[in-house]
Amino acid sequence: MIWTADSPFEKSKEMSRSGIIRWWEIHRIRYNVLVGLTGLVTLSLVIFVGPLAVKPGVDFEEPMGLIALPIAFGVMANLCYTAGWIVDIVFYRRTPRYKLFRIGLMFRS
Numbered sequence: 001m002i003w004t005a006d007s008p009f010e011k012s013k014e015m016s017r018s019g020i021i022r023w024w025e026i027h028r029i030r031y032n033v034l035v036g037l038t039g040l041v042t043l044s045l046v047i048f049v050g051p052l053a054v055k056p057g058v059d060f061e062e063p064m065g066l067i068a069l070p071i072a073f074g075v076m077a078n079l080c081y082t083a084g085w086i087v088d089i090v091f092y093r094r095t096p097r098y099k100l101f102r103i104g105l106m107f108r109s
Helices: 017-048 061-089 099-109
Strands: none
Touching: 017 061, 017 099, 061 099
C-alpha cells in the first residue's frame, strides 16, 4: 500500500494553522501520485478500449481532448485539494482533519 508510517490517517499532536497547512502540503505528493495513477488508468482505457465501442474509422475521443482534459483534471484536482486545507484552517481545531483528507480521496476516485 502507498501509505507509510507517516500515514495521513495517523493522529498527530495539536498544530498551529501554519502547521496544518504544512501537513496538507506534505501529503499533496501522495495525493498527486494517486491522481496521476487514476488518470493513467483512465487514459489507457480510453485509448485501448474506447475504440471498440464505436464504428471503425470514427474517433472515440477528440485527439485534442486527450491532451487538454488530463491537464485540466490535474489542475482542478489540486484546486480542490487546496480547498481541503482552507476548510481545515477556517474551522480550525488544532489537528488536521484526517476524515476530510479521506473523503477528498474517495471523491476524486
